[in-house]
Amino acid sequence: xxxxxxxxxxxxxxxxxxxxxxxxxxxxxxxxxxxxxxxxxxxxxxxxxxxxxxxxxxxxxxxxxxxxxxxxxxxxxxxxxxxxxxxxxxxxxxxxxxxxxxxxxxxxxxxxxxxxxxxxxxxxxxxxxxxxxxxxxxxxxxxxxxxxxxxxxxxxxxxxxxxxxxxxxxxxxxxxxxxxxxxxxxxxxxxxxxxxxxxxxxxxxxxxxxxxxxxxxxxxxxxxxxxxxxxxxxxxxxxxxxxxxxxxxxxxxxxxxxxxxxxxxxxxxxxxxxxxxxxxxxxxxxxxxxxxxxxxxxxxxxxxxxxxxxxxxxxxxxxxxxxxxxxxxxxxxxxxxxxxxxxxxxxxxxxxxxxxxxxxxxxxxxxxxxxxxxxxxxxxxxxxxxxxxxxxxxxxxxxxxxxxxxxxxxxxxxxxxxxxxxxxxxxxxxxxxxxxxxxxxxxxxxxxxxxxxxxxxxxxxxxxxxxxxxxxxxxxxxxxxxxxxxxxxxxxxxxxxxxxxxxxxxxxxxxxxxxxxxxxxxxxxxxxxxxxxxxxxxxxxxxxxxxxxxxxxxxxxxxxxxxxxxxxxxxxxxxxxxx
Amino acid sequence: xxxxxxxxxxxxxxxxxxxxxxxxxxxxxxxxxxxxxxxxxxxxxxxxxxxxxxxxxxxxxxxxxxxxxxxxxxxxxxxxxxxxxxxxxxxxxxxxxxxxxxxxxxxxxxxxxxxxxxxxxxxxxxxxxxxxxxxxxxxxxxxxxxxxxxxxxxxxxxxxxxxxxxxxxxxxxxxxxxxxxxxxxxxxxxxxxxxxxxxxxxxxxxxxxxxxxxxxxxxxxxxxxxxxxxxxxxxxxxxxxxxxxxxxxxxxxxxxxxxxxxxxxxxxxxxxxxxxxxxxxxxxxxxxxxxxxxxxxxxxxxxxxxxxxxxxxxxxxxxxxxxxxxxxxxxxxxxxxxxxxxxxxxxxxxxxxxxxxxxxxxxxxxxxxxxx
Numbered sequence: 001x002x003x004x005x006x007x008x009x010x011x012x013x014x015x016x017x018x019x020x021x022x023x024x025x026x027x028x029x030x031x032x033x034x035x036x037x038x039x040x041x042x043x044x045x046x047x048x049x050x051x052x053x054x055x056x057x058x059x060x061x062x063x064x065x066x067x068x069x070x071x072x073x074x075x076x077x078x079x080x081x082x083x084x085x086x087x088x089x090x091x092x093x094x095x096x097x098x099x100x101x102x103x104x105x106x107x108x109x110x111x112x113x114x115x116x117x118x119x120x121x122x123x124x125x126x127x128x129x130x131x132x133x134x135x136x137x138x139x140x141x142x143x144x145x146x147x148x149x150x151x152x153x154x155x156x157x158x159x160x161x162x163x164x165x166x167x168x169x170x171x172x173x174x175x176x177x178x179x180x181x182x183x184x185x186x187x188x189x190x191x192x193x194x195x196x197x198x199x200x201x202x203x204x205x206x207x208x209x210x211x212x213x214x215x216x217x218x219x220x221x222x223x224x225x226x227x228x229x230x231x232x233x234x235x236x237x238x239x240x241x242x243x244x245x246x247x248x249x250x251x252x253x254x255x256x257x258x259x260x261x262x263x264x265x266x267x268x269x270x271x272x273x274x275x276x277x278x279x280x281x282x283x284x285x286x287x288x289x290x291x292x293x294x295x296x297x298x299x300x301x302x303x304x305x306x307x308x309x310x311x312x313x314x315x316x317x318x319x320x321x322x323x324x325x326x327x328x329x330x331x332x333x334x335x336x337x338x339x340x341x342x343x344x345x346x347x348x349x350x351x352x353x354x355x356x357x358x359x360x361x362x363x364x365x366x367x368x369x370x371x372x373x374x375x376x377x378x379x380x381x382x383x384x385x386x387x388x389x390x391x392x393x394x395x396x397x398x399x400x401x402x403x404x405x406x407x408x409x410x411x412x413x414x415x416x417x418x419x420x421x422x423x424x425x426x427x428x429x430x431x432x433x434x435x436x437x438x439x440x441x442x443x444x445x446x447x448x449x450x451x452x453x454x455x456x457x458x459x460x461x462x463x464x465x466x467x468x469x470x471x472x473x474x475x476x477x478x479x480x481x482x483x484x485x486x487x488x489x490x491x492x493x494x495x496x497x498x499x500x501x502x503x504x505x506x507x508x509x510x511x512x513x514x515x516x517x518x519x520x521x522x523x524x525x526x527x528x529x530x531x532x533x534x535x536x537x538x539x540x541x542x543x544x545x546x547x548x549x550x551x552x553x554x555x556x557x558x559x560x561x562x563x564x565x566x567x568x569x570x571x572x573x574x575x576x577x578x579x
Numbered sequence: 580x581x582x583x584x585x586x587x588x589x590x591x592x593x594x595x596x597x598x599x600x601x602x603x604x605x606x607x608x609x610x611x612x613x614x615x616x617x618x619x620x621x622x623x624x625x626x627x628x629x630x631x632x633x634x635x636x637x638x639x640x641x642x643x644x645x646x647x648x649x650x651x652x653x654x655x656x657x658x659x660x661x662x663x664x665x666x667x668x669x670x671x672x673x674x675x676x677x678x679x680x681x682x683x684x685x686x687x688x689x690x691x692x693x694x695x696x697x698x699x700x701x702x703x704x705x706x707x708x709x710x711x712x713x714x715x716x717x718x719x720x721x722x723x724x725x726x727x728x729x730x731x732x733x734x735x736x737x738x739x740x741x742x743x744x745x746x747x748x749x750x751x752x753x754x755x756x757x758x759x760x761x762x763x764x765x766x767x768x769x770x771x772x773x774x775x776x777x778x779x780x781x782x783x784x785x786x787x788x789x790x791x792x793x794x795x796x797x798x799x800x801x802x803x804x805x806x807x808x809x810x811x812x813x814x815x816x817x818x819x820x821x822x823x824x825x826x827x828x829x830x831x832x833x834x835x836x837x838x839x840x841x842x843x844x845x846x847x848x849x850x851x852x853x854x855x856x857x858x859x860x861x862x863x864x865x866x867x868x869x870x871x872x873x874x875x876x877x878x879x880x881x882x883x884x885x886x887x888x889x890x891x892x893x894x895x896x897x898x899x900x901x902x903x904x905x906x907x908x909x910x911x912x913x914x915x916x917x918x919x920x921x922x923x924x925x926x927x928x929x930x931x932x933x934x935x936x937x938x939x940x941x942x943x944x945x946x947x948x949x950x951x
Contacts, residue, residue, distance in 0.1 A: 480673035484687035
């Protein structure tokens, strides 16, 4: 049947084209998207070919940055470290997440529903707080795990050192394991057990079923999950910065941060690191998109409801419960408990009877009296609300163009809006910093530069949430509005936006949460006076104010948790299926 | 009332190729009549309707409603759909799930150029909801309606503007069989009572025959035949129309000469010599294909007299309740016949066949149309 829409290319034979607000709205949204998606990348590339600009000397073209970057053995160490770190993290997070997902979806482990809800909690804890908590747990000198084990075995050997490649992988993998859990849960749920059952009915034994049916079917999901985790790990900043830098283990993200924060700052060198990092993530994201576009071939969804066959673990199911409990302990209970403990101390000290007697609320008082707190909270909220709202509205229009029209070049628009996905947070921060250093429009050094960074960074999420909903809106629903005499703007406001609501609200909430936690772009862009909450935590850490940091962290986590609860509540009220 | 002239509409398909969906489509619908575009999927009927609606931009041609030119490639006119003021019912009904029944029906009155006072809108919406018997459900959520009710709401929404022209895109195809039959009568009654000029698109020939004042049978983007339901059914112009509208037997033959009755010919066919009506004038020796409807092949256990009578044997039969389908062999050629279930001749037994010459249509053999 014919596929077209009410907006074909601007009328070829409609000589007097009256001004239509439609073109203004579409034009502004497209311009914003193209500007945000392309300009920072261009500036980054450009900058990596120039010498630093100083008062005395103007910037000159050079290949020196790349020569220096690739000529030095240091870069190859960085490269090797980054790959090692990202691969290790991806594999460990994948193994953890898959094991939990399998136990949750395909076995009769008791209390599964509860575990599913619990394993989502860590998604709320910001990376920097999780890392700090694990320093308090796993540092060789003050780490509680080491101290407990040392007391238990009566030695002073160091059992676990978080300041090492192994420690970095461990902490980052734990932090990303809920994501692996969610992705693999979806994969397990999407698989129709009839596919396995029909193999059994054809006479295949368990091994043949697994090797000929199950594995080939889940392989794309496995590979996609590994790629996503790899990209996330290679982009992560908090763990390498807090755990790696003190002992000289540098990866690209932390090296970029160091290059910028050195005096004089070496933006060119940082840019050439950033370009390399960008290449790595681009390859990852590219393969991921190839994989998902081939996804149809592997589509195992039949659309009809089925109940996956569950494996009876027998007595082993108590072991499964124990694994869940241990996981929950490592990822939520211990980190939160250690922050909570430390937040009640005047100076950080390990738990003991005396320490319990010294418990105090003073850190909370100090934090609440902190001159920057109210401002950071206000800034964080303003940024989160502002960028979530702008992103969801702009991407709803972009997504309408991509999904509903046949305009030539709409696929390009889709790709441009998704482009920021390949930007690691710190690379985006760097590009935007460079851009507005050169572009004298008064954005640099204000809160608006953070707003621009957040909007750019989270634009692809907004697009994804809106696309899912937009695809479900039948073409005829807006055509019937046109037939009823409604203009484009009226149709968009009264038909499209209300029908997009589930996706809009879900995406809005998600972007709120990720912007409040954002650190790796903000770290290069904030300036005194416009700190956000995550920067305040970073500063407390740099100043060694551990107890105040813990107090702030506890309040932050509780507040985020309440926010998510409210979001869930709103979600159920608006009938959102997807969390 | 509606005049479509030389309409050509193309669109770009999935793989970037140009699809000629409607080619040189021309027809006219007089005031108050129901006109049907009938054809298989992909024949261009929906594209033609959407071109009238303004949802597709035709490449060339002209569309006039009343005395307003809403599209003309020569004069460079293209009125956008929201300025055409036509009513349309979509195949999916396109009922907005986030609105109540009342809001759905009131929407066209709220968004148009001229704003009506709230009270006026209320009166008109309730009036149109009464017409489709939904007035007591005005405050319900639209999603609580059944399929048939949604269909009526879509109709109410299309009628509330009191449009000069109503466009219906397969409005009954999403209903189950029983309901479809009921709505068919309902729709016909409503159209005749309101006297609203209507263009109706369907692939269901029985719907087209039941509802229309006139029918255009479309195939491959072109109109194959234009006429009243009876004309299209009883005097198909070609094999496509004969095959698509109703079921038929195609029998090959050669013209042996003109009959004494004007317009009739004597034909030597696979089932024997017979007399048939010619659609066009035919010459002796010309190859033809005869179209004979199963219900026009009369079966009897007694010998029949008169023209076009044959002896046959029962090959197979299928009992279908209200009638019985016989597969009978006449002179080695098997044909299908529809008989009253009281005829109980067993398989293999002999029967007598009579075919009314008036119901036996001789078509020029096009060769491209595969039959049997």
